[in-house]
Amino acid sequence: MKNKEFATALNSPPEGRDRGGLSYWEAMAERYFRAETTEEEEAQLCRFLCSSQAQDARFDEIRATVSFLNVSRPKSPKIRPYVKHPLRAVAVAACLCIVVLLGWYQYHQHNISSVRIAGETVEADAQQLMQQQMAEMFNP
């Protein structure tokens, strides 16, 4: 018998004979801690730990470990959406757009200096025109 097979045979409980006995589950618990159990065995172990048979102090450690891992392990990986509330994001974006537009409008109004002839904007010195027009008001 090869070493590996020997070790498996030594660690595994005899099939059929002692299965269901506490020593079988004790051995499986030890193998669980050594990370030698298969997924199917781990499922069996979980089911056993929930049974009345497992309410023994010997299984406290394995019960605590399995319970903890079952609780802490996510059932399915949660994909966090990039935007949690799309409508809210749209509303915030719209608000920002309005703020930017209003800011631009205010800036434009603050610094406006335009001369229009027949409704068409022309390149002219608005300040000079203002001075001329005001002068006509006060210096007839």
Place this chain on the structure above:
Amino acid sequence: MKRRILFLLILLGACLGVQAQKGLSIQKAFDELAVKKNVTEVVMGPGRLKNYNLSYFHSLEIKAPTAEEKDCIETLLKDDAAKAELHEETAEHRLYELPQHKGTHYYIFYRHSPQSLILIYIEGKASLKQIESYFRKKHN
């Protein structure tokens, strides 16, 4: 959400606040006559009027005004004159000072001759004496 709506309303209010001469009858003249061929319109914001202690300047100058244009403006002026606190009226020249608001003065100037018609709307902290002295000093 309510806060956002309130914020937007405040911004909109601020925006509407800069809509100068809104609520005055002469607004109609600025809107309708500015696109005519013989009309020059000048608009200046507070950024360009710091030296004059003014915050808004809007004028219309109509070269060789028709009787219709003159009547239109004078009718509108009559409406605004009713709201004015100070009137100075001669055959060719008119000046109205509208009620102050938070230390801001509002003036309407009007001058008519066969060659040209000038309508000016001004807002700012400057008193009439300050405006007069400035423009007289500059151009006499």
